[in-house]
Amino acid sequence: MLGLAFLNGQGVEKDQINAAAWLNLAVNNGCKEAIQQRYNLDKQLTEYQRQTAQDLSNKCSSSSYTKC
Numbered sequence: 001m002l003g004l005a006f007l008n009g010q011g012v013e014k015d016q017i018n019a020a021a022w023l024n025l026a027v028n029n030g031c032k033e034a035i036q037q038r039y040n041l042d043k044q045l046t047e048y049q050r051q052t053a054q055d056l057s058n059k060c061s062s063s064s065y066t067k068c
Contacts, residue, residue, distance in 0.1 A: 003034060007041060016045060020053030025060060 003022030006015045020041050026034035042050060060068035 004037065007037065016041060017049055017053045017056065020045060020050065021056035021060065024053060024057035028057070028061065 003019050003026055004010070005012050006019035006022060008014070012018075020038065023034045023038040023041060027038055045053070056068075
């Protein structure tokens with residue numbers, strides 16, 4: 001849900017990198033609904049943006065969600 005909020009600017013400023021990071025986390029945690037959203041967003045991002053999102057989701061996950 002947070003990934004979609006960042007993607008659509010619902011309650012937060014639109015931010016594709018944060019959207020991708022949270023969608024990555026959702027997919028990695030088994031949320032099948034996030035797969036298509038992440039795929040669609042990935043097509044719009046540059047390689048640098050995709051890598052930045054991946055780095056953010058890795059940092060968040062490895063810190064048990066304390067550094068997100």
